[in-house]
Amino acid sequence: MIARCFAGILLGLPLSIALIACAIWAWPGSSESVVMPFLILFFPLWIGVMAASFLFRSGARAWAWLAVADVGAFALLWALKHTMPGL
Template sequence: MWARASAGVLPGFFLAAALVGLACWLLPGAWQATIVAGLLAFFPVWIGVICAAFRFPSGARAWGWLSALALLGLGLLWLLQMSDWVR
């Protein structure tokens, strides 16, 4: 149980940040206009990821999937920034 909880807290934090960041950058308009909404949405998204971590059968799977998804999301954010698709 502790392994799944820590997987939801640590890589789940970065996964929630990536999800909210993608939502803020992919909405029309400047990302600065969505920063307050993104900050307000971050905590519920993070709590949702923590709750979803308990759906995994083991802590190792939770760590693996959440870490991979967080890296994928943050990598996608980096790719969008480097390709100048978002500003």
């Protein structure tokens, strides 16, 4: 139980940051008008990821799946930054 809790906290934070950054980067037009709403949305997203980490059968699965999700989210952010026009 504690392993799933720590996985949600420690791997959920960068996952939430990467997903919010992807949404801000991919937003059409000027991003200045959407930064604050997305930053406010960050905390419920992080809490949702932490809560969803308890749906895994074991702590090892939670760590593995959240680590894969982190790598995928940061790979998506890297791809967006290198293929789309910047801020």
